[in-house]
Amino acid sequence: MALVYADAGALVTLCVPGRGSSVMTTLWNRADVIVTSRVAVVQVPAALAQARRTEVITGEEAAAALVQWQRIKHGLYVMEATGDRGEHAAQLADAHDLRADDAWHLAAAVELAHAGGLVAAGDERLAFAARCEGLTVVQW
Numbered sequence: 001m002a003l004v005y006a007d008a009g010a011l012v013t014l015c016v017p018g019r020g021s022s023v024m025t026t027l028w029n030r031a032d033v034i035v036t037s038r039v040a041v042v043q044v045p046a047a048l049a050q051a052r053r054t055e056v057i058t059g060e061e062a063a064a065a066l067v068q069w070q071r072i073k074h075g076l077y078v079m080e081a082t083g084d085r086g087e088h089a090a091q092l093a094d095a096h097d098l099r100a101d102d103a104w105h106l107a108a109a110v111e112l113a114h115a116g117g118l119v120a121a122g123d124e125r126l127a128f129a130a131r132c133e134g135l136t137v138v139q140w
Helices: 008-012 021-030 040-053 059-073 083-096 100-115 124-132
Strands: 003-006 033-037 076-079 118-120
Touching: 003 008, 003 021, 003 100, 008 040, 021 118, 033 040, 033 100, 040 059, 040 076, 076 100, 083 100, 083 124, 100 124
Parallel strands: 003 033, 003 118, 033 076
Antiparallel strands: none
16 A cells, blocks of 8 residues: 545544544555645644543543654655645535535545545545545545
8 A cells, every 4th residue: 555645534543542543553554655734734733622622532632642643743744735736625625515624635635646545534525525536535
């Protein structure tokens, strides 16, 4: 397995044990490269903070998850938010009724489609849109 594109939800499962964690751990261990969009660098810590605030995880678990995120982040290839990618994301948001952050992820994943690989999506709507774009999606 050469390439895996991971959205923020997929990356969170590498930081907090739960649904999807075993799948993502396997993908992480077997992929040559894990790719994500720059937006995930904001989304993952924000999701962890929200989980702490809503008491889905404890403060101690959140601190450990943030440490894990710092480790994981350095092993990612991060696709930058460029103007052309933003234009494509806007078109995809309209075509698939996506939130802005998911449209950024989809635009990056579509751009990488020529390299093959998989899309690991923690978000149901993003996974559906990726399939509609002809991408191979792993979901849990």
